[in-house]
Amino acid sequence: MTKAAFQPNLPAARKALQETGRLTIVALGSSATAGSGASAEDKSYPAVLQAELSRRLPGAEVQVLNKGVGGQSAYDMLLRMQADVIDEKPAIVIWQTVINDAIRDIGEEKLAKILNKGIGKARAAGIDMILMDLPWLPREGRYPHYDDYRAVLVKTARDQGISLFPRYAMMKGWSNSRQFTPEELVGMDGLHLVDAGYRCLALRLADGIVAGIGPVRIEAAGGGVKPTN
């Protein structure tokens, strides 16, 4: 697989920055979002993303809320969509999911329905969505239907016109290029991104989000004059 372009369409984020100077992002997901394998809370990808976006969008008030709960299926997250995403009124939601559905083999048709429902909810609330691709696994044969579930995710994103963050391709690239040692890539637990991996993931996401928003005149957050001291 070649390096996929990642430039999401983010009208809500652009509007929020123009009008309020604020950018709120919800990171909805399972343990890769919660920060499995990271050495500390602030090394998880949402934490790095927040720091990175704040740096790249000077003047904007950027907040990335970590709503990752380890072990959750797409359905579990669909149930959380209202309270954890919509009620937070973000401009963007990054949805990292499907891994537990693939492991549990919940049924491809069912998964497609759940994803479509989740996407529909976010869309109805006027939130831009980014879906995150599955991780690349060194030995996918353990889960015979892994590719099929990934295909459902890719197809749903395409059909719905939602940009898919190419995590799979990225990780596969890392493993081929040997930029990371296997330990760095997967950590003690085999494949969770450790700090370096989370950092790369967050940087690529920040690249895409900044490019997706495009050049924007940021209204100073709160509309007030910056205090000088």
Added chain:
Amino acid sequence: MSSQPSFRRFLLLGRPAVDAVLAAPGRDARIDVIRGLALLIIFINHMPGNVVSAYMPHNFGFSDAADIFVLLAGVSATLAYGGLIEQRGFAVAGLKLGARLWTLYIAHIAVFIIVCGVVATAVTRTQNPLYIEAINIQPFFRDTVEALIGALTLTYQPSYLDILPLYIVLLGLFPAIYYAARLSPLLTLGFSLTIWQAALVFELNLPNGSAGTWFFNPFAWQVVFTLGVVIGRAAQLGIRAPRLIWLDLAAVAFIAFAWVVKVSSGNPTGIGALNDWFDSVQLGSDKTNLAWTRLLHIGALAWLAIRWLPAGATLAKAAPGRILAHAGQNSLHVFCAGIVLSISGQIVLAETSFDLGVQLLICTAGVTILTGLGIFLSWYRSITKRGASAESAPARGAQLPRPSLSSR
């Protein structure tokens, strides 16, 4: 025919009519047999993606083995500790209940440690991180101190280790629910439903880890437990279920309806307004906060079991029933062993790429081990009890009838 006014009187006032014909109280094998079956189903379902789990009840109805387990927990707690309250008073019953809660707590912690060990071993040997993901055990490896404190305070529960904490909380609430059911089962159920609905409105649940909540929300699941307490109270008083043919038919119709909904894909009725509803129940029913469909389904099943399954020892006479009853009588041991076995099974399944032969072998082996454990423990108790009663029989006089729930 006199059972109906008696039943109504029970629901309102918690007492039978003075002249009611009561069923003879005695050990009811239905509880043990069904509980044994539920334990085996839970074991199979805790290995998702295996071919046998596609034939388990959750595919054919709104409720599943967890609902049965919690309902029977309420029934048997009433027979065990409610009986003790009546015979020995609250002090003795409270002490026994406290001892039982302690046992459950220790069992939960032990299973937690064993599961962490099993997963750690598997991950370091296979380099497959997804075992950690699947069981949500990462917090234990990332911040062991915090996770350990969370485990001890029941505020961190990895997947599959969430039923015992619920059981502990519900059993802790038992005296309050029992005394309420003694006054009025109907009011108790009404109050219980109100708490559930209020918890939904105010989004009440107990915390699990830094961001999550309990998988089994106790504010919701107390409804199923309370229903069990009311059923247990009726059994304790020897009140027979009234012959309400219309209710039997309604229950059968609802179960059949659930079956059709679950096995069909999409909306078979063709009524457009129902599309969303069909979609939502086919995608899954809200297990965390319970769902009306779940409650109605378990209620219908319970009603039919009370009405039509033979009471007394009949169900445990034939070999399959007897084997299940042994598992049900030793439910805590069998449950804990089942958790460890199913998580080990998940790992073996993935390592063998879900080979069909291995799947069937693991399911068969697990069921054999769990039922074997039940038989062994029953036998063990019988031989140790024989020795003990020989020593203490003259001093103790008449023994209390042993409650249906094995509380040991």
